[in-house]
Amino acid sequence: MRDLDQLQRLLQERAYLRGQFRLSSGRTSDHYFDAKLVTLDPEGMLLIGKLVFEMIRPYGAQAVGGLTIGADPIAIAVAQYAWSLGTRLPAFIVRKDPKEHGLSKYVEGPFPEGGPVAVVDDVITSGQSVLRAVDTLNKHHSCKVVVVAALVDRGEGGSEAIRQSGYKFNGLFTDDDVSPGLSTAHSSV
């Protein structure tokens, strides 16, 4: 089975929850995508590391990260996979609020101040989480965000918001791709 198909199967089987949910954006939905059930699974991590690394590789990022906590396991998986190929691509974590004591840092990790970075997230709905991370990186660290990548684009305007803000966006799957029993086509890979 191809890596992409294997990851799709994992997401369908483990992460897709049916029910009535209110999302962080305030929108209601008849399903919820609990990506951490796969991004923190060892099989999922290995696949995500490889697939997301391949997706962001052409953009020349010097580090990969995003808003905690959704982005954390993805960034770490990508950094580990890159290292297995001999590429040093450090992971970083963007805090939702600056650390309140000590250095008051917004970003944790061996971070290339002012350098090109890739921002990742698990699920894109409104795009607010990713754009918040991007904003923090721009404002506080003068970074150039060369690509935004996500596992799932829910197709609710988030990817458009990211592109309209001037950033390149790539998603591995659409909402339908990871909905059990629906399409098996992949989005932008």
Added chain:
Amino acid sequence: MTLSELRVRLEAGLAGHVLSDLAREVVTGPADEWSVARVLVSLIAKDLASLWEGPVTTTQANDVTGRFGQPLRDVLLAIESGTPSIPATDLLARRYLAWRFES
């Protein structure tokens, strides 16, 4: 983002993003007679926002909205208008403590 804009957003129901914005914005004001209320709103909003780090059903969202939506808006209005409202702040604190002991 003004407190007035946040109050309007809260009327649509509590959710992760608006609570995170509230937690951050409400403490940007000066240290004044409203400091206690500002800090209280910020800490409660931050705690409630953390619910949205996982799945939140509409039933759960409606429950926290029912408990905290109006008290949060009342305290914000009091801070905005500069009209002392110890009862509003007190109600918010009581609701939060009751919820913490339940959950």
